[in-house]
Amino acid sequence: DGGITQSPKYLFRKEGQNVTLSCEQNLNHDAMYWYRQDPGQGLRLIYYSQIVNDFQKGDIAEGYSVSREKKESFPLTVTSAQKNPTAFYLCASRNPGPSRINEKLFFGSGTQLSVL
Amino acid sequence: SQQGEEDPQALSIQEGENATMNCSYKTSINNLQWYRQNSGRGLVHLILIRSNEREKHSGRLRVTLDTSKKSSSLLITASRAADTASYFCATPPPTGANSKLTFGKGITLSVRP
Numbered sequence: 001d002g003g004i005t006q007s008p009k010y011l012f013r014k015e016g017q018n019v020t021l022s023c024e025q026n027l028n029h030d031a032m033y034w035y036r037q038d039p040g041q042g043l044r045l046i047y048y049s050q051i052v053n054d055f056q057k058g059d060i061a062e063g064y065s066v067s068r069e070k071k072e073s074f075p076l077t078v079t080s081a082q083k084n085p086t087a088f089y090l091c092a093s094r095n096p097g098p099s100r101i102n103e104k105l106f107f108g109s110g111t112q113l114s115v116l
Numbered sequence: 117s118q119q120g121e122e123d124p125q126a127l128s129i130q131e132g133e134n135a136t137m138n139c140s141y142k143t144s145i146n147n148l149q150w151y152r153q154n155s156g157r158g159l160v161h162l163i164l165i166r167s168n169e170r171e172k173h174s175g176r177l178r179v180t181l182d183t184s185k186k187s188s189s190l191l192i193t194a195s196r197a198a199d200t201a202s203y204f205c206a207t208p209p210p211t212g213a214n215s216k217l218t219f220g221k222g223i224t225l226s227v228r229p
Contacts, residue, residue: 004158035219042120042204043159043219058216090158104149105206105217107158 003027006091006108012116013078013085021076021111023091031096032074033105036060037088046089049074050096078113086115120148120205120220128226135192137223139205140185146208148181148188149217153202162190162203197229 004025013019025032031050035043045058049068063082068074074093078085089112092105120141129135139148147166151159165172165181165188172179178191192199202222209216 006158040221042221045216045218048216088156092159104161104164105151105159107160109158110156112156 004091004093004106004108006089006111008111009109011111011113013113014116016080018077018079019113021078021089021091021113023074023076023108025072025074025091025093025106025108027093027095027106028071029093029095029106030071031094032068033092033094034058034064034066034074034076035090035092037090037110043090046076085113088112120207120218122203122205122220122223124223125221126224126226128228129195130228131195131197133195135195135199135225135227137190137192137203137225139188139190139220141188141205141207142186143210144183145210148179149206150177150179150188150190151204151206151219153204153222155201159204192225195225195227197227199225200227201225 007022033048034046037043044060046064047066049055052071055066055068065077088110090110091108094105120139122139149164150162152162153159163174163179165179176193181188202224204219204222206217206219
């Protein structure tokens with residue numbers, strides 16, 4: 001089955017610890033995204049990547065880092081600099097298509113990160 | 117900043133009734149998308165309407181777009197308990213063909229059996 005896999009489903013971070021959230025897709029999509037969702041809130045864009053070895057900051061990139069070494073993988077590291085990391089993290093991908101018009105996003109099932 | 121704003125924030129209806137949700141946005145768009153999220157899950161794309169379209173249907177879903185009022189509505193007809201979820205509208209930025217979708221805060225729909 002094609003899709004996006006996020007792991008783990010639940011993650012706990014200790015004070016001062018960096019943690020990495022995994023996102024893998026087998027949809028052959030060029031573009032991948034990380035969003036953060038807080039309770040009762042919309043999604044806020046953390047980082048996005050339109051092509052391998054390239055990524056851009058979103059609206060709330062501080063305290064986060066990413067890499068895009070392979071087309072199918074876009075891991076997100078929540079660093080100790082992120083003082084309020086408790087949230088639901090969603091990974092998404094998109095195939096821009098030949099016309100470059102924005103099309104729909106495909107989402108993973110999310111990772112809930114909590115601070116111990 | 118929030119591009120799309122949905123209303124109402126929460127909606128509770130009886131099974132079989134229709135549910136209407138609204139989204140307003142601030143800048144020009146080339147398309148508007150609606151997504152659904154079940155509790156604790158990722159978002160699922162429902163429907164996309166382009167700026168040159170006024171109405172679009174998909175099964176029990178009907179979406180309208182009024183670019184002069186910068187608003188869209190999502191109608192779910194003959195609702196079912198399984199329609200209980202949060203619904204989000206999303207818009208791309210006004211310029212360029214880049215990738216960033218901006219989401220509203222969402223509408224929580226509860227359908228009572």
